[in-house]
Amino acid sequence: MGATKSDFFSDQQNEMAQLLKALAHPARIAIVEYLLNVDSCICGDIVNELPLAQPTVSQHLKELKNANIIQGTIEGTSICYCLNSETIALLEAFFGGISNKLKNKCC
Amino acid sequence: MGATKSDFFSDQQNEMAQLLKALAHPARIAIVEYLLNVDSCICGDIVNELPLAQPTVSQHLKELKNANIIQGTIEGTSICYCLNSETIALLEAFFGGISNKLKNKCC
DNA sequence: TTTATATATTGCAATATTACGATAAATAGT
DNA sequence: ACTATTTATCGTAATATTGCAATATATAAA
Secondary structure, three states: OOOOOHHHOOHHHHHHHHHHHHHOOHHHHHHHHHHHHOOOOOOOHHHHHOOOOHHHHHHHHHHHHHOOOEEEEEEOOEEEEEEOHHHHHHHHHHHHHHHHHHOOOOO | OOOOOHHHOOHHHHHHHHHHHHHOOHHHHHHHHHHHHOOOOOOOHHHHHOOOOHHHHHHHHHHHHHOOOEEEEEEOOEEEEEEOHHHHHHHHHHHHHHHHHHOOOOO
16 A cells, blocks of 8 residues: 555546646746746756755756656756746646636536 | 755745645546536545545545645535635646746747 | 766655545434 | 444555765766
């Protein structure tokens, strides 16, 4: 016990849960907001921006990258991260869809 | 170690992370989708709908309730759950805002 | 090749989540 | 009051996440 029973849910449900889990941490929200506020794709400044050690930030970036929320391109010795607008659009559509359908409901 | 360093992030970032965490599980996504597809607020049918034991479902419902994603009203011996459209709107706005701001970016 | 800089990986301790059996609480009907 | 039904809580085992020191990797510059 203890492990999520993913097998019993649909692929779509599992994927959305995974995507939301990747964002379900204040540090990762902060990373997304930072990338949004910075003009160009700035790289390891994220480590300086956050109150976390470099390995911890690296781990959070990895999770965001795995979930396709951000992309990283190598630029010399550093890596340049930026948001993936397709994934953001997917999330927007998910909640937009719920919101729309909810308008015809009693509660 | 091991605990999230919430103190170092903004209230807004912590709240959004918490809200997303409440949805970051396939069972809880399934509950939201079920409530959306059912005409009126139907109660303990959720337990029958999901491949999980009653205490587990009760726990998931509690988390959704704590995050203000669903509401429960007592109806005789049973409880009637339904989605909270305000919280859904908040989530829609969050991702909509990111999506909009992202349009003017280079990546 | 050596050195400096940037990022990733490993290993581990602390903490959180998930799931469920057992049990409690609360209400409806008898 | 007793019984059945519905939902919540407790206790606990299994698993996952978080954070960081230490270390590895990889590229740039000297």
